Amino acid sequence: MDINDFSGQARLDACPGALQVHTAADGALARVRIPGGALTSAQLRELADCAATLGSGVIELTSRANVQVRGLRAPSEFAARMAAAGLLPSETHERVRNILASPLAGRAPSSLVDVRPLVAALDRGLCAAPELAALSGRFLFALDDGTGDVLSCGADVAFLATSPSGGVLLLGGVRPGLPVGVADVVPLMLVAARAFVELSDGTAWRVTDLPDGPALLAAHLPHTGPTPEGAGTVPQGVGVRDAGTVEQRDGRVALEVVVPLGRLTADQAAVLADAAPEARVTPWRTVVLPDLTPDDVQPVADRLAEAGLVTVPGTPWAGLTACTGRPGCAKSLADVQLDARSWAEQPGQEPGDRPVHWAGCERRCGRPAGEVVDVVATPTGYRVAGRTEEEGA
Ligand code: SF4
Structure with missing residues (x-):
């Protein structure tokens, strides 16, 4: 059935989860929702071990700050271990826990509202409501601390803080x-x-699948104050985020590292888990390690760089993504990951102002939302084009 068919018949939502795995050419693929992108070091270590012992050895970061593991030999064991690690708190609601949050909320000087408690409360509220298990696995929430970083990531329902005491809800x-x-x-x-x-x-x-969806939904919500000024639509696009450090308001430091092609090897994940008690996966295929002491930053960055992660700004890996391609996907016309790596490793490459997505066919799986440079395999080579569309994982 076409995505624009609103004939009243339910469409099959095949979005994968940790329990409802997707069968790909390279085996079962499980996607684990990570509300707010927050992983403890123990959870990251368990993910790394599961990826190494049960899957392909790689943890893929998605454009919604979730993670997925491919080539699973024992999907039920993987799900059981995710549940034991606290990463699968609800069997019925596992795929609807799509919650983005500003990764430096409550830490960066520019953060107006610490949205971390809101992430936890929203997750609990979702899982406690039986009727919300019917949300699609693509429905997305975002909690933006006022910096505007996750506001443009294409959420269906987004909070944007505009002061320390509140903000606006965008549909x-x-x-x-x-x-x-x-x-x-x-x-x-x-x-x-x-x-x-x-x-x-x-x-x-x-929401945007429904005719006039945002207005229709707004009419069903209580209005709690005067309507703010300024009509329009938030420009949608994940954008590019580079590696680097941010000094937190408490004097400690957050280190953001770029994960090449969003593919975190089990060894790299283990190094991250050893470096800090918490890691925050972001929609930009980066991982933030918060709360480092100023003295710790350089030694940690050195260890991560040695493991193949990018810790200094100005990298062509920032904003560079690729679909699975050959040999994992039967539809692919090329080994796009190998080709994207070769491109990034050429001397003199620099980060672009827009994400660049390499794909093995026109479906362009994993393409970030918004303005993206598409590099699509064809039977005779790659075609490069910039377009504006939306897709998320
Ligand atoms: S974009 Fe095409 S080649 Fe790439 S993973 Fe999707 S279906 Fe496969």
């Missing part, structure tokens, strides 16, 4: 949004999710 990226105090953010997001489930009735996956 389908449409401004100006509904005013909301911090205490009401999660309840309002859950109301919006319930309204979407009712309105979509199984026929739509995203």
Whole structure:
């Protein structure tokens, strides 16, 4: 059935999860939702061990700050180990826990609201509501601490902090949004999710799939204050984020590392897990290690660089992604990961101002949302083009 078919018949949502795995040419693929991208070092270590012993040895970072493991030989054992590690708290709701959050919330000087408690509360609220298990695996929430970093990542329901006490709730990226105090953010997001489930009735996956979806959904929400000024739509696009350090408001330092092609080897994940008690996966295929002491930063960066991760800015790996390609995908016309690596490793390459996505065919799986340079394999070579479309994982 076509994505624009709203004939009233439920469409099959085949979005993979940790339990509902996808069968690819290289075996079972499991996707694990990571609300807010937050992983403890123990969870990261367990993911690394599962990837090495049960899968292909690689943890793939997705454009929604989730992770996936391919080539699984024992999917049920993988799911059981994810559950034991606290990464699969609900069997019924595992695929709907798509929650992006500003990775430096509560830490960066520019952060207006520490959205970390909101992530946890939203996750609990989602999992506690039986009717919300009907949300599609593509429905996306975002909690933006005021820096605007995750606002443009294509969320269906997004909170943008505009002051330390509140902000606006945006539906389908449409401004100006509904005013909301911090205490009401999660309840309002859950109301919006319930309204979407009712309105979509199984026929739509995203707010923008519904005709006039944002306005339709807004009409079902309580208005808690005067409508802010400024109509329009938030430009959608994941953008490019480089490696580097950020001095936190408490004097400690966050180190952001670029993961080449978003493919974290089990060994690299283990090095990250050893370096800090917490890691934050981001939609930009980077990992943030927060709360390092200033003295720790350089030795940690050296260890990560030795493991093949990128710790200094100005890298062509920033914003560079690729689909699975050959040999993992039967549809692919090329080994796009090998080709993208060869391109990035050429001397003199620099980061672009837009993400660059290499794909083995026109489906362009894993393509970031928004403006992207597409490098698509054809029977005779690669075709390069810039387009604006949306897709997420
Ligand atoms: S874009 Fe094409 S080649 Fe790449 S993973 Fe998707 S289906 Fe396979």
